[in-house]
Amino acid sequence: MTATTTEPQAGAPSLTVSGCCAPAASGVADDSAQALAAMFKALADPARVKIVSMLLNADEVCACDVSALIGKSAATTSHHLKLLRAAGLVRSERRGTWVYYTVVPERLQAIAAAVQPVPGR
Amino acid sequence: MTATTTEPQAGAPSLTVSGCCAPAASGVADDSAQALAAMFKALADPARVKIVSMLLNADEVCACDVSALIGKSAATTSHHLKLLRAAGLVRSERRGTWVYYTVVPERLQAIAAAVQPVPGR
């Protein structure tokens, strides 16, 4: 496995059903709901929220800094980064001894779009 | 407890630090991260994603319909609705025998804003 692992690149599902008028608010499909819930779950921890916050304010962050900034052990930090990577929200790149993390903007924008209210409502 | 319980109405925290230049990507404050993580956790379940999806596509939904649409028991449905209410993402209103749920747009927009990349980046 190389530095950047293969992550899910699902086409952004939206909470607002893209098709036509549902009979009585059918809602999103089962698999879409599952995919979205997985992304939300990846952010459902203060430590991971902080990590993504850091990445949003600096294009890349060294893993060695993450541990100190979230105040957790190296093992726990690696665990959180792994979950974020698995959710496709961040990417990792090894340069020599250090590993740098960057955000995946498309995925975050997908989340933003998912919770946006229907325009015509 | 009346129909509409008291829910958190925290001013939308943002993952992008609103203040000035952080020394080296300090990230969001501890309490803001916690508040955001709580909102994400409220959506970290397919059933709750479906519920919010329904509410985004219909201005209000009867609790009696929710149970059928997510395919869970009434008790479980009530549990999920309670969590969404506690997170301030939905509101409930009792009208006679039935309870109707509506989305809280500000809160969802807060989530959307939180994962939005910094404009000037």
Place this chain on the structure above:
DNA sequence: TCGTTGATTCGATGGACATCGAATCAGATC
């Protein structure tokens, strides 16, 4: 080649949560 340092994985543990059946509460109707 060896020791050093950073990153990840492994194993264990304590706590949180999704789920449901049963019980209870809240209105409405008779």
Place this chain on the structure above:
DNA sequence: GATCTGATTCGATGTCCATCGAATCAACGA
């Protein structure tokens, strides 16, 4: 008041997860 129906709460249970210490892996420098 009695009863019916919908909504919520309670208690129990099985599973998932956050956390850390220890072990392992990866790259670099002496």
